[in-house]
Amino acid sequence: MNINQHESFQHMIDESLAGAISPEREQSLREHLNTCAPCQVYLSATNRVVAGLGGFSFEVDSMLNARVLASLKRNVQPAQAPQPSRQWALIIIAAGALTMGGSFVDLQFGSLIASVFDLQRTQLRQELLAFWIVPSLCVLLLFPLLPLLSKAGIHREDREERTV
Amino acid sequence: MLDYEAMSGASMQSDTQQIALGLRQGDVVVLESLVERYQYRLVRYLIYLLGRRDGVDDLVQETWLRVLERGSSYDGQARFEPWLFRVARNIAVDAMRRRRTLGLESNDDDGIRQAPASDEASPFTSAAQTEDADRLARALETLDPGYREALVLRFQEDLSLQEISAIVGAPVSTVASRIYKGLATLRHQFEEKQHEH
Numbered sequence: 001m002n003i004n005q006h007e008s009f010q011h012m013i014d015e016s017l018a019g020a021i022s023p024e025r026e027q028s029l030r031e032h033l034n035t036c037a038p039c040q041v042y043l044s045a046t047n048r049v050v051a052g053l054g055g056f057s058f059e060v061d062s063m064l065n066a067r068v069l070a071s072l073k074r075n076v077q078p079a080q081a082p083q084p085s086r087q088w089a090l091i092i093i094a095a096g097a098l099t100m101g102g103s104f105v106d107l108q109f110g111s112l113i114a115s116v117f118d119l120q121r122t123q124l125r126q127e128l129l130a131f132w133i134v135p136s137l138c139v140l141l142l143f144p145l146l147p148l149l150s151k152a153g154i155h156r157e158d159r160e161e162r163t164v
Numbered sequence: 165m166l167d168y169e170a171m172s173g174a175s176m177q178s179d180t181q182q183i184a185l186g187l188r189q190g191d192v193v194v195l196e197s198l199v200e201r202y203q204y205r206l207v208r209y210l211i212y213l214l215g216r217r218d219g220v221d222d223l224v225q226e227t228w229l230r231v232l233e234r235g236s237s238y239d240g241q242a243r244f245e246p247w248l249f250r251v252a253r254n255i256a257v258d259a260m261r262r263r264r265t266l267g268l269e270s271n272d273d274d275g276i277r278q279a280p281a282s283d284e285a286s287p288f289t290s291a292a293q294t295e296d297a298d299r300l301a302r303a304l305e306t307l308d309p310g311y312r313e314a315l316v317l318r319f320q321e322d323l324s325l326q327e328i329s330a331i332v333g334a335p336v337s338t339v340a341s342r343i344y345k346g347l348a349t350l351r352h353q354f355e356e357k358q359h360e361h
Contacts, residue, residue, distance in 0.1 A: 018343040055297025076190045
């Protein structure tokens with residue numbers, strides 16, 4: 001067997017270790033290794049290098065885990081805590097949509113609904129206003145004030161605590 | 165600690181799905197278990213990547229914060245390790261670029277290059293536990309970081325070429341070539357050292 005053929009099989013050894021060899025080539029490599037001393041030496045040297053890579057043990061600062069976990073906890077809490085301003089914004093958007101929805105139903109389908117339920121058009125409008133549009137409008141107008149009232153309350157409590 | 169080789173495909177899938185769910189929810193318990201499970205491997209990967217110990221702890225910390233921040237992008241369909249190493253690599257590359265901008269390191273087109281010469285002792289020499297590892301330490305120190313990275317991911321992390329390719333953002337053929345060249349360099353220097361003894 002010439003040098004080129006050995007080189008070819010030795011490259012196959014590297015391919016096999018890298019996980020880049022087909023099953024057929026792997027089989028042919030195994031058969032070759034059974035009878036070829038130079039390639040066995042090559043395989044043994046390469047395996048020794050690979051095993052040598054596992055012979056390192058890096059020191060990890062014992063406080064590193066604690067530092068990482070503390071920093072993760074600091075950063076995870078704001079994400080998990082409810083965000084009042086976001087909740088209020090969602091409620092305001094929902095109230096706005098309900099108000100507009102009520103007005104839309106009244107304008108577009110008022111006559112149709114009145115005829116289906118055998119109601120006067122004005123009676124239906126009053127009921128829509130009383131039970132749908134006005135409550136939604138109240139929520140829409142009142143909720144923007146709640147964060148401000150809540151903040152004012154917190155500031156007052158803070159002031160009181162400081163005074164005590 | 166979970167042993168992936170011992171796990172069936174289905175239970176591994178369930179494990180990765182749990183990790184993905186925990187990350188999406190910012191679940192502290194899941195994060196704690198991930199830190200416990202992967203911390204050493206993360207430190208080792210970054211040392212191989214950078215060729216130094218200095219600054220690795222900061223990168224590890226930054227990596228976990230990024231995991232928390234971008235955890236929702238891990239879908240649990242594949243193993244967690246490649247995704248984690250990819251995050252760590254991006255952080256390390258950004259840090260190297262910042263250092264270069266500050267004039268602390270030489271310029272290069274690739275993200276990761278040779279660590280600068282410093283007074284710091286080689287992390288490999290101080291970590292070598294066996295005679296063979298001791299022989300390899302010096303060679304690893306001077307080895308191209310791209311080769312070192314491919315070697316640790318293949319032979320220490322047992323990742324496939326496809327997984328390594330996804331981490332380093334290079335074609336599979338390039339990754340394979342880095343492994344062959346890395347092995348050849350280490351083998352050569354290892355044999356030289358053996359003859360010296």
